[in-house]
Amino acid sequence: xxxxxxxxxxxxxWRESINVRDFxxxxxTPYEGDGSFLSGATERTKRVLEKFESLKAVEQxxxxxxxxxxxxxxxLCNYAPGYISDEDIIxxxxxxxxxxxxxxxxxxxxxxxxxxxxxxxxxxxxxxEYFTYRTTHNDGVFRVYTxxxxxxxxxxxxxxxxxxxxxxxxxxxxxRIALYGIDTLINEKxxxxxxxxxxxxxxxxxxxxEELYQQIDFLKKLKEMAKSYGCDISxxxxxxxxxxxxxYFGYLAANKxxxxxxxxxxxxxxFFDIYIERDIKxxxxxxxxxxxxxxxxxxxxxxxxxxxxxEYNELFGGDPMWITESIGGMNLNHKTLGTxxxxxxxxxxYNLGPAPEPNLTVLWSHAxxxxxxxxxxxxxxxxxxxxxxxxxxxxxxFGDDYAIACCVSAMKVGKQMQFFGARTNLxxxxxxxINGGIDNMFGTRIGPQMEPIKTDILDYTEVxxxxxxxxxxxxxxxxxxxxxxxxxxxxxxxxxxxxxxHDTDVERLMAFGxxxxxxxxxxxxxxxxxxxxxxxxxxxxxxxxxxxxxxxKYGNDDDRADEIAQDILVKVxxxxxxxxxxxxxxxxxxxxxxxxxxxxxxxxxxxxxGRKKGEPFAPGANPMHGRExxxxxxxxxxxxxxxxxxxxxxxxxxxxxxxDALGKTEDERVDNLVSILDxxxxxxxxxxxxxxxxxxxxxxxxxxxxxYPNLTIRVSGYAVNFVKLSKEQQREVIxxxxxxxx
Amino acid sequence: MTGRIHSFQSLxxxxxxxxxxVIFMQGCxxxxxxxxxxxxxxxxxxxxxxxxxxxxxxxxxxxxFGKNGGVTVSGGEPxxxxxxxxxxxxxxxxxxxxxxxxxxxCVLNSSVRKLLDYTDIVLLDHKFSDxxxxxxxxxxxxxxxxxxxxxxxKRGIRTWLRRVIIPGINDDEESIIKLRETAKAFPCVEKTExxxxxxxxxxxxxxxxxxxxxxxxxEAGKGTMDRLNTILNGAK
Numbered sequence: 001x002x003x004x005x006x007x008x009x010x011x012x013x014w015r016e017s018i019n020v021r022d023f024x025x026x027x028x029t030p031y032e033g034d035g036s037f038l039s040g041a042t043e044r045t046k047r048v049l050e051k052f053e054s055l056k057a058v059e060q061x062x063x064x065x066x067x068x069x070x071x072x073x074x075x076l077c078n079y080a081p082g083y084i085s086d087e088d089i090i091x092x093x094x095x096x097x098x099x100x101x102x103x104x105x106x107x108x109x110x111x112x113x114x115x116x117x118x119x120x121x122x123x124x125x126x127x128x129e130y131f132t133y134r135t136t137h138n139d140g141v142f143r144v145y146t147x148x149x150x151x152x153x154x155x156x157x158x159x160x161x162x163x164x165x166x167x168x169x170x171x172x173x174x175x176r177i178a179l180y181g182i183d184t185l186i187n188e189k190x191x192x193x194x195x196x197x198x199x200x201x202x203x204x205x206x207x208x209x210e211e212l213y214q215q216i217d218f219l220k221k222l223k224e225m226a227k228s229y230g231c232d233i234s235x236x237x238x239x240x241x242x243x244x245x246x247x248y249f250g251y252l253a254a255n256k257x258x259x260x261x262x263x264x265x266x267x268x269x270x271f272f273d274i275y276i277e278r279d280i281k282x283x284x285x286x287x288x289x290x291x292x293x294x295x296x297x298x299x300x301x302x303x304x305x306x307x308x309x310x311e312y313n314e315l316f317g318g319d320p321m322w323i324t325e326s327i328g329g330m331n332l333n334h335k336t337l338g339t340x341x342x343x344x345x346x347x348x349x350y351n352l353g354p355a356p357e358p359n360l361t362v363l364w365s366h367a368x369x370x371x372x373x374x375x376x377x378x379x380x381x382x383x384x385x386x387x388x389x390x391x392x393x394x395x396x397x398f399g400d401d402y403a404i405a406c407c408v409s410a411m412k413v414g415k416q417m418q419f420f421g422a423r424t425n426l427x428x429x430x431x432x433x434i435n436g437g438i439d440n441m442f443g444t445r446i447g448p449q450m451e452p453i454k455t456d457i458l459d460y461t462e463v464x465x466x467x468x469x470x471x472x473x474x475x476x477x478x479x480x481x482x483x484x485x486x487x488x489x490x491x492x493x494x495x496x497x498x499x500x501x502h503d504t505d506v507e508r509l510m511a512f513g514x515x516x517x518x519x520x521x522x523x524x525x526x527x528x529x530x531x532x533x534x535x536x537x538x539x540x541x542x543x544x545x546x547x548x549x550x551x552x553k554y555g556n557d558d559d560r561a562d563e564i565a566q567d568i569l570v571k572v573x574x575x576x577x578x579x580x581x582x583x584x585x586x587x588x589x590x591x592x593x594x595x596x597x598x599x600x601x602x603x604x605x606x607x608x609x610g611r612k613k614g615e616p617f618a619p620g621a622n623p624m625h626g627r628e629x630x631x632x633x634x635x636x637x638x639x640x641x642x643x644x645x646x647x648x649x650x651x652x653x654x655x656x657x658x659x660d661a662l663g664k665t666e667d668e669r670v671d672n673l674v675s676i677l678d679x680x681x682x683x684x685x686x687x688x689x690x691x692x693x694x695x696x697x698x699x700x701x702x703x704x705x706x707x708y709p710n711l712t713i714r715v716s717g718y719a720v721n722f723v724k725l726s727k728e729q730q731r732e733v734i735x736x737x738x739x740x741x742x
Numbered sequence: 743m744t745g746r747i748h749s750f751q752s753l754x755x756x757x758x759x760x761x762x763x764v765i766f767m768q769g770c771x772x773x774x775x776x777x778x779x780x781x782x783x784x785x786x787x788x789x790x791x792x793x794x795x796x797x798x799x800x801x802x803x804x805x806x807f808g809k810n811g812g813v814t815v816s817g818g819e820p821x822x823x824x825x826x827x828x829x830x831x832x833x834x835x836x837x838x839x840x841x842x843x844x845x846x847x848c849v850l851n852s853s854v855r856k857l858l859d860y861t862d863i864v865l866l867d868h869k870f871s872d873x874x875x876x877x878x879x880x881x882x883x884x885x886x887x888x889x890x891x892x893x894x895x896k897r898g899i900r901t902w903l904r905r906v907i908i909p910g911i912n913d914d915e916e917s918i919i920k921l922r923e924t925a926k927a928f929p930c931v932e933k934t935e936x937x938x939x940x941x942x943x944x945x946x947x948x949x950x951x952x953x954x955x956x957x958x959x960x961e962a963g964k965g966t967m968d969r970l971n972t973i974l975n976g977a978k
Contacts, residue, residue: 630750675806675807678808679761
């Protein structure tokens with residue numbers, strides 16, 4: 001292949017087949033300097049931002065939803081073009097007006113209907129009627145769910161399953177559109193389809209052929225959608241503006257097609273930088289204009305909205321989209337992948353103000369240039385809006401062109417996809433096993449049936465033996481449930497646009513998850529090292545515990561407790577692997593709860609660690625708050641011991657520290673944060689959210705939300721507007737450990 | 743060798759340069775009115791630990807220390823267990839860890855001299871600039887602290903002078919100028935820090951049932967600190 005748009009670019013491989021990684025590798029300009037070259041927001045950017053902010057304020061006044069188009073089913077070409085203002089540079093909105101939400105019932109019509117009703121709208125009769133003749137993903141799943149699966153779901157042993165909404169967590173390689181143009185991508189897919197057609201027509205091959213048909217169909221629609229905005233994307237992008245615009249069109253199309261739980265953006269800034277550098281060298285672009293392009297892209301990403309029910313929003317704190325963009329990292333030749341555009345995209349947090357989206361994620365390596373590390377640390381101290389993941393841990397597994405989906409999950413861009421699997425509640429499973437298969441919150445009988453443990457003091461060996469039995473049972477059920485969900489999602493809500501931007505021969509991951517890791521760890525530690533006396537209700541069911549004596553607690557760098565947590569992850573992962581996953585997917589696992597740690601806690605009885613019935617869990621892999629007695633680094637050490645090899649879907653840790661505890665001056669704080677991040681990741685930790693703030697700020701925002709419309713905090717793999725959290729979640733966040741001075 | 747420590751904090755960023763582990767020793771002969779760790783006074787309190795255990799604990803955090811960080815031993819008064827701290831610092835130095843001592847400088851004997859052999863940085867709490875106030879508010883002597891400072895200077899040990907500013911007691915211009923003069927007179931002093939008096943410790947006093955002598959004194963505000971820092975930096 002050769003195109004005039006590629007003039008000045010080096011390398012051969014990427015011209016011969018679709019290979020964005022090779023294009024980046026041969027053409028990018030690593031940057032080791034500091035941020036002093038950066039430009040502020042232009043007057044145009046400020047005007048468009050002001051318009052966006054005022055729309056957002058009205059949206060907030062209307063209870064979180066500005067308006068809904070109830071008569072159109074969201075898809076690539078179903079809306080007239082929409083704009084924030086006539087000064088938009090990067091164009092494209094999900095519907096015909098900014099922040100107006102479309103309806104996407106393919107995941108489930110009930111969800112769409114009740115979301116409309118919750119905000120005072122009614123789904124049009126036209127759509128209602130259309131979907132009486134159409135099977136949704138949700139319909140499909142419930143046709144095949146077994147009674148046991150329904151029970152596990154009902155008593156919240158398996159929770160947040162993507163059986164009524166889009167599974168998301170798939171990242172199209174949107175960059176391909178800019179590099180190759182849509183015609184080449186369609187052409188390649190047609191070749192793949194012809195090739196598959198040569199094979200024996202097994203069920204797998206027939207399915208793949210139909211999927212390829214759909215992919216090609218939607219790539220054509222994507223071209224049509226771009227045309228409605230006056231852009232011809234058939235050929236490669238010829239400059240930085242087009243590269244960003246073409247890429248964004250890909251993301252926009254995916255968002256119009258799918259109401260996915262997490263719709264991440266990928267790893268684009270260094271890709272864009274190649275075009276920006278070329279334009280700057282040609283004299284056709286200035287630094288100010290380059291920043292303006294990135295600012296406008298980010299502003300468009302901040303416009304992304306899906307229509308979801310208030311219950312969903314309550315679970316996740318506002319209506320996050322997880323538009324995760326991965327920044328930095330090193331390449332396989334030990335050169336930084338950071339470029340000036342890595343700085344530019346972080347700089348949007350200054351130019352446009354802090355915000356939760358896009359979910360800016362720094363891929364941290366010990367070898368990153370000091371200047372970049374310091375810039376990131378400064379952004380953390382100033383905005384609390386970014387998170388860090390360990391590139392040195394992920395690169396050996398995923399190469400140097402992976403991106404983060406959702407909060408913490410790495411995937412090779414365009415080469416791997418994942419079947420998202422929410423999580424199972426381990427604290428509840430422990431209670432279920434000591435009660436012999438009855439859930440003490442819902443009264444549900446589920447799993448192997450036996451008598452509740454009847455000893456005066458719980459015996460560790462006996463409890464573990466039981467737990468292992470129930471874990472074995474649960475893991476099989478969990479994989480089977482996921483297999484049903486994803487079979488049906490592929491069948492009825494297949495991600496045509498996103499998968500069209502993947503290799504046809506894609507590698508699949510199935511991402512399982514655990515909640516309540518610190519609760520079960522401390523509970524088992526209490527049983528092992530202290531005396532735990534079960535308390536029975538009138539029916540002989542264990543409903544509470546009396547714990548006497550002290551016991552080692554996770555979060556203190558005490559191996560006795562930390563090893564329990566490590567063992568559990570290894571055990572769960574090993575058990576999951578015993579049941580094959582749909583489409584030959586690789587089983588992965590995460591310790592990540594998002595903000596749903598509050599809801600999981602609510603549905604879980606008292607635990608032997610002293611946590612009372614209904615009290616929140618700690619988020620993700622965090623130690624329980626108030627149990628860390630050896631300072632922040634000890635807490636980080638405990639988390640860093642969790643084995644990534646058993647939890648390669650991610651181990652999420654949210655770290656809050658008051659500014660005074662990080663150093664006396666801004667320079668000291670930045671340097672110390674860099675040291676902490678270096679140390680944490682050198683210890684093989686996977687992920688960290690950093691909040692540098694005082695609890696008093698949150699307390700004030702709790703009482704006076706109107707004063708803090710843009711207060712952004714990291715919660716668990718993503719950031720939220722603090723004031724959009726429910727009061728209960730706000731209280732939980734305030735309760736969390738803030739590392740202070742000693 | 744074993745010693746008595748009050749506690750171990752894995753992350754300290756305000757007691758010496760960089761990211762540091764802070765070890766609080768148990769026991770102190772001084773009775774500073776502004777002390778925020780009254781729970782470290784009693785020589786029989788705390789817990790016993792040996793240097794090997796403590797070094798092993800510190801080493802778990804060495805990845806975080808970066809170029810400037812390390813270990814700070816505070817208290818209590820670390821000089822009261824100088825043999826122990828000397829052994830600890832010796833072992834830390836053998837592992838390439840930067841050592842810092844947070845002290846009042848109240849003793850200078852052969853054990854302390856040996857400790858200084860293994861000390862990279864001293865954070866010297868220079869509480870008052872005149873002997874009378876020094877004795878009134880600490881039950882100890884300024885002359886001891888100054889003798890200690892001379893020893894540090896003789897050895898060329900990096901020294902940070904630190905003083906807690908207590909409103910109405912040592913927040914006058916004259917005492918800051920004296921502090922500035924002291925810093926100037928000893929070339930080993932590379933930094934002088936003024937720390938605002940805070941009353942977060944009041945709960946500790948209540949729990950120990952010890953009257954807090956400065957209960958009625960207000961905390962030092964930002965205005966006071968800015969003013970005194972301007973004076974302090976005037977000549978340096």
